[in-house]
Amino acid sequence: MLQHTMTKRKTLIIACFGIALGLCIGTVLKNYRALEIVKRCSMRPTNLKSPNEIIGLNDEDTIQNSQRNLVFVGVMTAKNFIEGRARAVYDTWGKEVPGRIAFFSSEGSYSDELPVVGLKNVDDRYPPQKKSFMMLYYMFEHYIDRFEWFIRADDDVYMEPDKLERFLRSIDSSKPQFIGQAGKGNSEEFGLLSLEFDENFCMGGPGVILSSETLRRVAPHIPTCLKNLYSTHEDVEVGRCVQKFAGIPCTWNYEMQYILRHNSSGRNAYTGKLKRKEIHNAITLHPIKQAPLMYRLHSYIQGLKAEELRQESLLLHRDIKRMAKYLDVPDDSTYMLPSVSPGAIPEKDTGKRHFEDHNILVAYVTQMNQTEFTYRYH
Numbered sequence: 001m002l003q004h005t006m007t008k009r010k011t012l013i014i015a016c017f018g019i020a021l022g023l024c025i026g027t028v029l030k031n032y033r034a035l036e037i038v039k040r041c042s043m044r045p046t047n048l049k050s051p052n053e054i055i056g057l058n059d060e061d062t063i064q065n066s067q068r069n070l071v072f073v074g075v076m077t078a079k080n081f082i083e084g085r086a087r088a089v090y091d092t093w094g095k096e097v098p099g100r101i102a103f104f105s106s107e108g109s110y111s112d113e114l115p116v117v118g119l120k121n122v123d124d125r126y127p128p129q130k131k132s133f134m135m136l137y138y139m140f141e142h143y144i145d146r147f148e149w150f151i152r153a154d155d156d157v158y159m160e161p162d163k164l165e166r167f168l169r170s171i172d173s174s175k176p177q178f179i180g181q182a183g184k185g186n187s188e189e190f191g192l193l194s195l196e197f198d199e200n201f202c203m204g205g206p207g208v209i210l211s212s213e214t215l216r217r218v219a220p221h222i223p224t225c226l227k228n229l230y231s232t233h234e235d236v237e238v239g240r241c242v243q244k245f246a247g248i249p250c251t252w253n254y255e256m257q258y259i260l261r262h263n264s265s266g267r268n269a270y271t272g273k274l275k276r277k278e279i280h281n282a283i284t285l286h287p288i289k290q291a292p293l294m295y296r297l298h299s300y301i302q303g304l305k306a307e308e309l310r311q312e313s314l315l316l317h318r319d320i321k322r323m324a325k326y327l328d329v330p331d332d333s334t335y336m337l338p339s340v341s342p343g344a345i346p347e348k349d350t351g352k353r354h355f356e357d358h359n360i361l362v363a364y365v366t367q368m369n370q371t372e373f374t375y376r377y378h
Helices: 002-043 051-055 079-091 129-143 161-168 212-227 234-245 277-281 291-326 358-365 370-377
Strands: 071-076 099-105 116-118 149-154 208-211 260-262 284-286
Touching (some): 071 129, 071 161, 079 099, 099 129, 129 212, 208 234, 212 234, 277 291
Parallel strands (some): 071 149
């Protein structure tokens, strides 16, 4: 009996000790968890920016009064690529876009230096179907009346902003437009994407361009499109959604494969010689899988632009020299030199050789017959 009582007491003591130990460990873990939460919260930005502040858009800037409201470029990226590929995009062509650019990543993504949008309830899993659709909806919700065009792009694409601007300004953005490199899937996928015989999609890699009217028609139906996915391909599903609710397919245009260029070499694309026709003619180039390759390509493109400017400058110098001859300006005149230093031209000069003296024009034109004048100047 005594032995039974001692065993019972011993068990009770051990149980109490176990409870006490468990409470201590629980308290420690709870405090550690609390410290982790506080630490994470302290790392988050305390001054959350508005959608306009993220992209540097002023409230008064509109399509009517600003040249920088032509296009909004949404670049899909991931947390792991923000400081690599996304930064390379922003450092090269991103800042030169004739509009604004933002990088769309998973919830909680943030950058002090890049315009990053962390999409709520979105992760970085592949394929990025939800990310793509929610990016389009974010564009619609915050910027639909602020830009004429919207582009869905990846973080491994290179764009030439000057060519892009000339191209977009030649098209009517008030009409539904869905522009890209059209596809129906490769030979292995053909018939497996649930596409009708007259349906296609814009390949996502080299970029997809939507007019504001297209986005306006599609965006309210994005929840429906997300609930009715027929394939794992994000660009196919976006194309299906646009076809159904905007009533237009991707542009059936052979030229698009050269304007919005996709290189099938994968990771080896654009790693070799850059002096090639496809690079010189394209508006977008895809894929650029490594950040150093993006900087290399940008440096080459900038070199081409510098060469074009030098050629244009040479032609202007020739025009100035030719006009100086027509205006009877002596070859040794300093007034017509393109490289004249500041202050070389006097503020007040009534001499007949001053380049602002209209008497030069009158004197010379009177010596020419009308036919010769028309031939030379028209």
